[in-house]
Amino acid sequence: MNVTLRQLRVFTGVYRTRSITRAARELGITQSAASLLIQQLEAQLGVKLFDRSTRSVQPTLAAGEAFAAAERMLSDAQGLSRRMRDLAQARAGRVVFLASAGTASALLPMVLAKFRASHPDIEIDMRDVAADDLVPRLSTTDAEFAIGSAEGEFADMTIETLTSGRLSAIGRRTADFAARRSLTWDELAQLPTIAMRSETRIRMQIDQALSAQGKRLDPTYEVTLINTALAMTAQGLGLAILPATMLPADQFSTLIARPLVRPALTRPVSLLQRQGRTLSPAAQAFVATARMVLAGRTAQASG
Amino acid sequence: MNVTLRQLRVFTGVYRTRSITRAARELGITQSAASLLIQQLEAQLGVKLFDRSTRSVQPTLAAGEAFAAAERMLSDAQGLSRRMRDLAQARAGRVVFLASAGTASALLPMVLAKFRASHPDIEIDMRDVAADDLVPRLSTTDAEFAIGSAEGEFADMTIETLTSGRLSAIGRRTADFAARRSLTWDELAQLPTIAMRSETRIRMQIDQALSAQGKRLDPTYEVTLINTALAMTAQGLGLAILPATMLPADQFSTLIARPLVRPALTRPVSLLQRQGRTLSPAAQAFVATARMVLAGRTAQASG
DNA sequence: GACATTCATAGCAAAAGCTCATGAATTGAT
DNA sequence: ATCAATTCATGAGCTTTTGCTATGAATGTC
Numbered sequence: 001m002n003v004t005l006r007q008l009r010v011f012t013g014v015y016r017t018r019s020i021t022r023a024a025r026e027l028g029i030t031q032s033a034a035s036l037l038i039q040q041l042e043a044q045l046g047v048k049l050f051d052r053s054t055r056s057v058q059p060t061l062a063a064g065e066a067f068a069a070a071e072r073m074l075s076d077a078q079g080l081s082r083r084m085r086d087l088a089q090a091r092a093g094r095v096v097f098l099a100s101a102g103t104a105s106a107l108l109p110m111v112l113a114k115f116r117a118s119h120p121d122i123e124i125d126m127r128d129v130a131a132d133d134l135v136p137r138l139s140t141t142d143a144e145f146a147i148g149s150a151e152g153e154f155a156d157m158t159i160e161t162l163t164s165g166r167l168s169a170i171g172r173r174t175a176d177f178a179a180r181r182s183l184t185w186d187e188l189a190q191l192p193t194i195a196m197r198s199e200t201r202i203r204m205q206i207d208q209a210l211s212a213q214g215k216r217l218d219p220t221y222e223v224t225l226i227n228t229a230l231a232m233t234a235q236g237l238g239l240a241i242l243p244a245t246m247l248p249a250d251q252f253s254t255l256i257a258r259p260l261v262r263p264a265l266t267r268p269v270s271l272l273q274r275q276g277r278t279l280s281p282a283a284q285a286f287v288a289t290a291r292m293v294l295a296g297r298t299a300q301a302s303g
Numbered sequence: 304m305n306v307t308l309r310q311l312r313v314f315t316g317v318y319r320t321r322s323i324t325r326a327a328r329e330l331g332i333t334q335s336a337a338s339l340l341i342q343q344l345e346a347q348l349g350v351k352l353f354d355r356s357t358r359s360v361q362p363t364l365a366a367g368e369a370f371a372a373a374e375r376m377l378s379d380a381q382g383l384s385r386r387m388r389d390l391a392q393a394r395a396g397r398v399v400f401l402a403s404a405g406t407a408s409a410l411l412p413m414v415l416a417k418f419r420a421s422h423p424d425i426e427i428d429m430r431d432v433a434a435d436d437l438v439p440r441l442s443t444t445d446a447e448f449a450i451g452s453a454e455g456e457f458a459d460m461t462i463e464t465l466t467s468g469r470l471s472a473i474g475r476r477t478a479d480f481a482a483r484r485s486l487t488w489d490e491l492a493q494l495p496t497i498a499m500r501s502e503t504r505i506r507m508q509i510d511q512a513l514s515a516q517g518k519r520l521d522p523t524y525e526v527t528l529i530n531t532a533l534a535m536t537a538q539g540l541g542l543a544i545l546p547a548t549m550l551p552a553d554q555f556s557t558l559i560a561r562p563l564v565r566p567a568l569t570r571p572v573s574l575l576q577r578q579g580r581t582l583s584p585a586a587q588a589f590v591a592t593a594r595m596v597l598a599g600r601t602a603q604a605s606g
Numbered sequence: 607g608a609c610a611t612t613c614a615t616a617g618c619a620a621a622a623g624c625t626c627a628t629g630a631a632t633t634g635a636t
Numbered sequence: 637a638t639c640a641a642t643t644c645a646t647g648a649g650c651t652t653t654t655g656c657t658a659t660g661a662a663t664g665t666c
Contacts, residue, residue, distance in 0.1 A: 002308065002309070002380075003308065003380055003383065003384060004307060004308060004309070005305065005306065005307060005308055006305070006307070044384075045383070045384060045387035045388070045391070046387060046388055046391040047387045047388075047390055047391045047584075048581050051579055051580050051581050053579055056579075058579075058580065060580075060581060060583060061390075061396070061397070061445075061447070061583045062387060062390050062391075062396075062583060065386065065387075065390070066383060066386075066387060069379055069382065069383040069386070070383070072379055073376050073379045073380060073383075076372055076375055076376045076379070077305075077306055077376060079372065080306065080348070080369060080372040080373070080376075081306060081347075081348060083368065083369075083372070084348035084349060084350045084365060084368075084369060085348070085349055085350075087350055087365050087368070088348070088349040088350045088365075093364070093365075094364070142364075144364070276354055276356055276359075276361075277354050277361065277363075278351050278354050278363055280363060280364045280365060281350070
């Protein structure tokens with residue numbers, strides 16, 4: 001057999017109180033059990049730890065040394081328990097995840113804000129990544145999950161759609177524009193438009209879908225960052241061609257989105273997880289927040 | 304129940320090997336036992352530690368954190384065991400003891416030398432103390448035992464005589480002196496003598512014994528340190544009046560001791576221990592060495 | 607000298623731990 | 637595609653450990 005923490009607990013108790021009886025009481029066991037545990041410990045260490053008579057319990061020199069080590073181990077044990085409990089309750093920890101660039105800039109800030117409010121001590125490591133890299137990176141890095149637009153099936157991956165936004169024209173709330181329920185892609189040809197560069201995923205999806213119908217988007221401006229497009233739109237330079245989800249209502253209160261139809265295109269925002277891997281409690285909490293916030297957002301956008 | 308080292312041992316094994324089966328083999332238990340222990344640990348910490356399928360055992364993030372703590376505790380446990388074993392075998396440790404000034408300077412150096420040869424890693428803390436302080440200091444300080452001349456009975460003290468020396472005249476090995484078997488105290492009156500100061504214990508014993516017989520020692524020189532007396536004797540300044548045991552043969556090869564008689568006085572060198580207190584293994588080893596060396600010395604002095 | 611306190615030990619009951627046997631899932635080979 | 641092999645989980649049964657109660661021995665107190 002080997003030394004046990006139980007023995008050490010009794011040992012430190014006896015060392016401190018100089019009494020087996022008192023230590024036993026502290027630990028909620030009987031004196032005889034404590035006595036036995038001390039004897040076991042002595043036997044296992046091969047050292048006399050206490051000079052005991054019926055009247056006194058004097059620690060030996062060896063006990064003094066052992067005490068320090070024992071205390072350390074016990075406090076480590078307690079620290080471990082506490083730390084794990086904190087992790088379990090998502091009161092501590094770290095969430096490492098991937099986000100596609102668009103999601104990271106437009107959608108996740110509000111999730112982050114909400115999450116930080118409810119879980120102030122959790123460290124967040126959001127890594128923004130090109131949409132194409134989402135899946136490969138998730139398999140190889142230590143990120144626990146990924147949020148972004150990924151479609152299709154992937155081996156060893158779970159995909160769950162958190163929200164999806166219809167491809168929309170985003171413009172200033174003018175009487176004209178606000179009156180529209182939707183716009184067709186064809187109508188856009190007449191108007192100044194701001195779209196994402198053709199290297200971006202959003203744009204590729206648009207171009208593919210349109211060309212399948214023999215159509216083509218000919219934007220007035222092409223930009224890389226979603227925020228740039230929105231800022232330009234707010235300045236009245238044109239309509240931004242983006243999923244409705246990408247419009248942060250709180251940041252651009254003057255802008256509204258109107259779905260584009262013929263064809264109607266939707267762009268999902270998905271949660272990717274590695275199959276068979278449990279998320280850390282902190283990550284679970286974060287994902288829950290994301291689901292909540294984004295679900296709310298879908299309702300908003302559609303209403 | 305609480306976390307046990309047993310669980311942690313299995314845990315670290317599984318963490319390292321990424322396999323319950325392999326870890327179980329390493330620890331010499333069955334796979335099912337290991338599986339159970341991991342489940343227990345998870346339950347107690349409230350955290351999932353491994354994502355297990357029949358094919359793989361992947362540590363979670365929490366496991367990574369727990370691993371560090373677990374390893375530390377286990378290595379502490381091992382360190383504790385090893386350290387205690389070393390202490391038990393007197394391969395490590397520290398001996399704290401008291402020695403009366405005379406013993407410390409004349410008798411113990413050779414004990415120390417011998418002990419150091421056989422137990423090189425044991426630290427020695429010898430505290431020299433006035434003979435009167437021997438007993439009071441032993442009760443109050445952390446010294447484990449004391450060596451010196453103490454006579455009588457003391458509460459809670461064990462006294463064991465290690466050796467005893469007859470009060471002798473110590474002088475240079477001249478033909479005259481060497482021829483003598485002994486000297487009487489009366490004869491000393493005619494000769495130049497070097498004695499300890501009257502505050503010292505040795506001197507007090509002498510004065511007391513002689514005055515009981517209506518005699519009196521009238522030394523030519525009085526000194527405080529035994530070594531001084533011997534050095535003076537070696538210079539031919541007179542005969543040193545000391546217990547024969549106080550003559551270190553190796554240091555003063557020119558000197559010899561001849562017992563004083565009428566009355567013949569002996570001065571014990573004793574080992575004092577606190578009753579009911581176990582000596583540390585290191586101290587036991589030291590005491591054993593002292594017994595051996597000093598017993599040998601008695602034989603030498605008497606032969 | 608009676609009393610109270612404290613540690614040790616023995617007997618017994620309860621709990622925990624381990625092994626064996628078996629089942630389910632998954633991988634790799636034929 | 638089926639079969640064999642590997643791996644983890646689970647349940648039954650046995651062994652060991654643990655803890656409690658009761659009692660004894662020693663020691664200090666009034």
